[in-house]
Amino acid sequence: MSTIPHYLRLKPQGESAEAKEREYLIESKDDTQVKFVQTTNVNKFTRIFDECSQIDLYKGVLEELTQELFQDKDSVLFTLGPSNSGKSYSIYGNESNPGLTIYSLNDIFNKIESNLADFRYFKKHFGENFIVGSSASKEKTGEYGLSLSVFEIYNDRIRDLTLDPSKTQNQSLDIVTDNKDGKIKPNKLRQIFVTNLKEAKLVLHKSIKRRAVSPTNINEQSSRSHLFIYFNIHKVVGRLIKTSRLTIADLAGSERTKTAKTVGKEFKEGNYTNTSLTELGRILALMKSKRFDRSILRTSKLTRLLLTDLYGNLNQNRIKILLTLDPFSSISNIIHAVRYIQPVSKVTINSERNSLETITTEFPYQVSQLNEEVKVLREMNAKLEDEKSESEAKLLEFEAEIRREISEEFETKIKEIEVLHAGETNSLKESHENILNERLNLLSEDYESKLESKSAEFDLTKKNYEEKITAITEGTNITSEINQGLKKETDSLKLEREDLSNKYNSIKCEVDTLKRINEEIKQSVKHFEKKYLKKSKKVEELEEEVKILQEQIVSLKSSKKRKSDASLVYTEDGVKKNKTEETLPEFDDKENDFAVPFSPAMRMGKSSPSKHFKFSDEGFGISPVKKLNFEIASPIKKNPLMELNQDTSVTSPKKSPKKSSSSKSPSKSPKKKKLLARNIIDHDNLFEDE
Numbered sequence: 252m253s254t255i256p257h258y259l260r261l262k263p264q265g266e267s268a269e270a271k272e273r274e275y276l277i278e279s280k281d282d283t284q285v286k287f288v289q290t291t292n293v294n295k296f297t298r299i300f301d302e303c304s305q306i307d308l309y310k311g312v313l314e315e316l317t318q319e320l321f322q323d324k325d326s327v328l329f330t331l332g333p334s335n336s337g338k339s340y341s342i343y344g345n346e347s348n349p350g351l352t353i354y355s356l357n358d359i360f361n362k363i364e365s366n367l368a369d370f371r372y373f374k375k376h377f378g379e380n381f382i383v384g385s386s387a388s389k390e391k392t393g394e395y396g397l398s399l400s401v402f403e404i405y406n407d408r409i410r411d412l413t414l415d416p417s418k419t420q421n422q423s424l425d426i427v428t429d430n431k432d433g434k435i436k437p438n439k440l441r442q443i444f445v446t447n448l449k450e451a452k453l454v455l456h457k458s459i460k461r462r463a464v465s466p467t468n469i470n471e472q473s474s475r476s477h478l479f480i481y482f483n484i485h486k487v488v489g490r491l492i493k494t495s496r497l498t499i500a501d502l503a504g505s506e507r508t509k510t511a512k513t514v515g516k517e518f519k520e521g522n523y524t525n526t527s528l529t530e531l532g533r534i535l536a537l538m539k540s541k542r543f544d545r546s547i548l549r550t551s552k553l554t555r556l557l558l559t560d561l562y563g564n565l566n567q568n569r570i571k572i573l574l575t576l577d578p579f580s581s582i583s584n585i586i587h588a589v590r591y592i593q594p595v596s597k598v599t600i601n602s603e604r605n606s607l608e609t610i611t612t613e614f615p616y617q618v619s620q621l622n623e624e625v626k627v628l629r630e631m632n633a634k635l636e637d638e639k640s641e642s643e644a645k646l647l648e649f650e651a652e653i654r655r656e657i658s659e660e661f662e663t664k665i666k667e668i669e670v671l672h673a674g675e676t677n678s679l680k681e682s683h684e685n686i687l688n689e690r691l692n693l694l695s696e697d698y699e700s701k702l703e704s705k706s707a708e709f710d711l712t713k714k715n716y717e718e719k720i721t722a723i724t725e726g727t728n729i730t731s732e733i734n735q736g737l738k739k740e741t742d743s744l745k746l747e748r749e750d751l752s753n754k755y756n757s758i759k760c761e762v763d764t765l766k767r768i769n770e771e772i773k774q775s776v777k778h779f780e781k782k783y784l785k786k787s788k789k790v791e792e793l794e795e796e797v798k799i800l801q802e803q804i805v806s807l808k809s810s811k812k813r814k815s816d817a818s819l820v821y822t823e824d825g826v827k828k829n830k831t832e833e834t835l836p837e838f839d840d841k842e843n844d845f846a847v848p849f850s851p852a853m854r855m856g857k858s859s860p861s862k863h864f865k866f867s868d869e870g871f872g873i874s875p876v877k878k879l880n881f882e883i884a885s886p887i888k889k890n891p892l893m894e895l896n897q898d899t900s901v902t903s904p905k906k907s908p909k910k911s912s913s914s915k916s917p918s919k920s921p922k923k924k925k926l927l928a929r930n931i932i933d934h935d936n937l938f939e940d941e
């Protein structure tokens with residue numbers, strides 16, 4: 252006979268100066284017993300771990316349970332202890348000091364990694380709550396598989412920690428027996444299939460991070476929930492899947508709320524924790540009693556999940572408890588925590604390990620019988636489930652039927668009541684109608700008299716208005732006459748305005764024409780002025796030439812006189828006579844005054860006058876000077892516009908109508924022809940002038 256294995260781990264003092272100042276609360280101790288200060292009792296443990304490494308703890312506590320997983324044995328290890336005493340450290344550890352779970356996983360994978368089965372077997376068996384990662388391979392032909400489940404009990408609610416917290420805010424899973432593996436567990440709890448240590452560590456790390464923690468006076472990151480980890484080893488046996496489970500539970504700190512100085516939410520959490528731990532202690536104590544009833548486990552979720560396994564496995568040594576204490580903390584917390592473990596130390600169990608193997612070899616018939624029984628029971632269970640759902644459906648139908656019947660019953664009752672009250676209603680209706688009629692009569696009389704007085708008033712008002720309308724109509728007639736007169740006047744004014752505007756337009760046109768003419772005249776005057784200046788220049792040149800000619804004439808005259816003097820003969824009467832006097836005509840200097848039009852070229856001695864004028868001995872019938880005189884005088888006397896036209900015709904030899912008669916002579920040069928034409932014109936003009 253022995254007790255349930257229960258271990259104590261003592262937290263080391265720590266290196267900080269503050270830690271070193273703290274009092275050591277252990278009076279005496281060895282490998283299995285410890286006595287704390289201020290206490291009289293000696294506390295016994297299966298083994299006490301002081302200043303031990305993580306691996307030593309694993310080997311001393313969990314290694315055995317891990318190995319037994321492969322012998323189809325379920326195991327439970329849970330840690331107890333005040334806050335900050337090292338429960339989480341022992342179970343998970345840290346990067347440099349991995350905890351019990353990591354060593355256990357490492358051992359599991361060492362066994363199964365080369366013997367993994369195709370995950371589809373497990374998926375098919377467990378269904379939607381069996382989660383397979385992308386790294387899982389189908390090609391495996393081994394027999395094992397490992398899945399992890401992580402959940403917490405927080406304020407008596409169960410939450411799956413493998414799910415995102417946003418999806419599990421108000422989650423509270425029920426506890427059920429899973430038909431697939433026959434285990435008690437939270438309903439729809441996810442099982443995460445992992446194929447190597449790295450994956451398994453990741454699942455653990457992620458899930459533990461989601462655990463409810465809050466600061467207490469003792470620990471900044473105090474775990475406020477009971478955390479459960481399931482290592483499910485699945486084994487393919489023919490067409491069956493066998494599952495054995497290792498449960499590791501990290502229970503919330505068992506410190507007294509007074510020491511933890513918690514308030515509000517934390518105080519409530521503390522109460523839940525303490526209640527569940529007290530319940531755990533109570534049930535552990537009861538377990539040794541013959542009066543123990545399995546139904547007592549149902550009192551809390553913690554006891555149901557932990558002690559159902561404990562109860563079943565009690566005699567098989569597959570349950571272990573680890574208490575962690577900090578011997579440098581508070582004695583009251585230590586005593587408080589030890590109190591939970593005391594009942595366990597008193598529970599004696601059969602040291603003979605009645606494993607399944609021994610049972611199978613010793614009682615093969617009974618085992619096969621029991622297996623048959625289990626099979627039948629499972630079938631019955633399935634049938635009962637079907638019946639249950641059928642009954643539920645029937646219940647719903649039945650409920651609907653009852654509702655229908657009740658509503659029909661109510662309807663008939665309502666009708667009966669209506670019939671009962673029909674007579675009463677009619678008499679009431681009549682009396683009400685009478686009262687109403689009387690009131691209506693009174694009201695109508697009153698209204699009629701009021702209506703009469705109002706209609707008289709209306710007639711009077713109507714008459715007044717009619718008179719006013721007549722007066723207004725008369726006034727309207729006068730106004731229309733005035734309007735007509737005004738209209739006529741307006742029309743005539745309109746006509747007048749049209750007339751005036753027409754006149755204005757024509758005057759405007761005239762003014763525009765005059766302006767244009769004026770502009771043309773201005774242009775002509777300008778043109779003429781230019782021409783006049785040109786001609787004046789020409790006149791000056793001609794005058795110059797005339798002067799030269801006159802000088803020549805004078806010299807010619809004097810030479811002529813000399814010649815005539817030389818030919819003079821005295822007549823009988825003493826008068827000097829020219830020898831040729833009879834043949835020569837009388838020559839009046841003034842009358843026959845002429846000028847040879849020398850061009851500037853002639854004056855320069857480049858051309859002789861004889862080239863331009865033909866001096867005939869027969870006489871000078873036409874005087875070019877006359878023409879010159881006319882040309883000088885005419886621009887001043889004539890209309891400038893006429894002058895412009897004449898000038899154009901004269902200066903343009905092609906257009907001149909007079910040119911044709913004189914230019915016909917083929918013997919004459921163009922210059923001579925021009926001069927000849929001018930002489931003819933001059934001749935005509937001379938006659939006109941005369």
Ligand SMILES: Nc1ncnc2c1ncn2[C@@H]1O[C@H](COP(=O)(O)OP(=O)(O)OP(=O)(O)O)[C@@H](O)[C@H]1O
Nearest residue numbers: 262263333334335336337338339340470473474504
């Ligand atoms: N055996 C040990 N060796 C070294 N350090 C330890 C040991 N035990 C605990 N610690 C340290 O003490 C601190 C508190 O430990 P831990 O968080 O495990 O306490 P806890 O009991 O889980 O507290 P709570 O219940 O409040 O969550 C941690 O920093 C941890 O590293």
